[in-house]
Amino acid sequence: MSRAVITWMGAFLLLAISANLYAQNTINSVRVWPSPDSTRVVFDLTDKPDFSYFMLKNPLRLVVDLENTDKIKDLPTIPSKHQIVSKLRYSKAKTSKGVRFVFELTGPVKPVIFALAPTGPYKNRLVVDLYDKNQAESVVATSNTAVKKRELNQQRDIVIAIDAGHGGEDPGSIGPSGTYEKTITLQIAKRLERMIDAERGMISRMVRSGDYFVKLNTRTSRARQKKADFLVSIHADAFTSPQPNGASVWVLSLRRANSEIGKWIEDKEKHSELLGGAAGVIKDTASEKYLAQALLDMSMDHSMKTGFSVAEGMVQELKKVAKLHKKEPQAASLAVLKSPDIPSILVETGFISNPREERLLKSANHQERLAKAIFTSIKSYYLKNPPDDSLFASLKSQYPTKHKVRPGESLSLLANRYGVSVSKLKQVNQLKSNTLFIGQELDIPQS
Structure with missing residues (x-):
């Protein structure tokens, strides 16, 4: 193989590698998922994203840069419900082949930004989770400490x-x-x-x-x-x-x-x-x-x-x-x-x-x-089985429990099960004898 051919093949290979390295990523869609304590924005991409981000104050903004990525034609509007992000817009990118997104924020947030590999119905994704700081601190505090007993x-x-x-x-x-x-x-x-x-x-x-x-x-x-x-x-x-x-x-x-x-x-x-x-x-x-x-x-x-x-x-x-x-x-x-x-x-x-x-x-x-x-x-x-401090417990104490007699059950067995006396059972149900019938419905007084 001549030196000229080897040189030509090497140059072609180098060109192919360079083209691959600098191929533009494509944003297929941008989706917004607002919730009461956070907002998630998802960028669906053709390839793995190369990204960086930083926060700005006065006014509060999150800036996300994507390298070697093309703009998408339309950005979604942000729903007013549970609004943490007021607007998502473009700004001047830091390189000619990149794209810069600006998230205009309504208050202090904790940003969590990460890439996801293809899984299930999705391809490559860049996920931007923005957590309301006050809400996030409340959740962490509750998770890390034993919950105090409810006041009666x-x-x-x-x-x-x-x-x-x-x-x-x-x-x-x-x-x-x-x-x-x-x-x-x-x-x-x-x-x-x-x-x-x-x-x-x-x-x-x-x-x-x-x-x-x-x-x-x-x-x-x-x-x-x-x-x-x-x-x-x-x-x-x-x-x-x-x-x-x-x-x-x-x-x-x-x-x-x-x-x-x-x-x-x-x-x-x-x-x-x-x-x-x-x-x-x-x-x-x-x-x-x-x-x-x-x-x-x-x-x-x-x-x-x-x-x-x-x-x-x-x-x-x-x-x-x-x-x-x-x-x-x-x-x-x-x-x-x-x-x-x-x-x-x-x-x-x-x-x-x-x-x-x-x-x-x-x-x-x-x-x-x-x-x-x-x-x-x-x-x-x-x-x-109502909690002691509930309305259900109060109602249960006022009204007896119902019980339908099944085969093999007797007054003494039911009295023992419900923690009441046989005489009380007979009195509440106006029974003149200890005989019970299958299917008979009894009122069970509170012990």
Whole structure:
């Protein structure tokens, strides 16, 4: 091979490498996800971004530079709801081949900016998370310290935290016709919210009220901030094939799930964090420390027992309105259930990967019936087991509990179970003998 040919090939190779190094990246879209305590702006890119940023004061601005990147024709307007960024605009770039974005801010923020590799439905992304400083400090303080015991406030409402699964960057599972799980879960959650708020003695608190991403550990932190007595996380199941169907209720297991569906749900939870840009699933130091403490003082044991009791009742309610995938509560190691001080369950309302159930889950009537089943089971549990300082406890002390006699039950057995005397049972129910009949309904007075 002649020297001229070798020189020509070397020059061509060098030119190709140089062209590759300085190829312009392309911004395909810019998306904005506002939430009550933060705003996320996502740049969808063709290639991995080369970026830098800095803050400016008077007025407050965040400046982000992207090297070797072309401008996109139109930038999105910023929604007025939960506004942290008032405007996103261009400014003069620091190099001729780059682009500079300016975020005009409404107040002090903590910026968290990072690149994400392609995953799920997304290609390369640059994520700009802007956290309201006051809100962020409040969340951290709550996560790192044990929550003080609620002051005894007679006749308070029982607080139910409702967690609509997924959201924002994380669509959750996607049905055959393109339905997003995040959309279905929020619709059912809002129906449940309405039912709880209409019930005297109960009040709801939404973990997310719109289409935005919330980290898994932050979901339980938000429930704790709102002093929740109980957390219900709503999801729509999926699998690799369209055949599986039916609703199920999940409780916490401190070990890896032993069922195929359980392992799938655990893996999906981890994937959701990656989609949202938080790779450290269940590795938040404060949460791990808090969990370890709770396991020692047995508060987790109480939460798990309460969660399982509600889950048992919920399975019974769900089977009245939907096909069940499993007839008993299932267990898996899920981050959203790991709050040691808040009893929690996760409800899979059906398989969105099943075409028939996807159509059902989109139906307003079916969503209403699912929400009603969830509401009824939670209400039933707290009517029987109300917190001492709640309105439900006050009502329970005024009115007796109802019990329907089953085979093998006697007055003495029921008296022992409910902690009352046989004579009191006979007096309240105006019984002249100790004989009971199957199906007979008795009033159980308070002990």
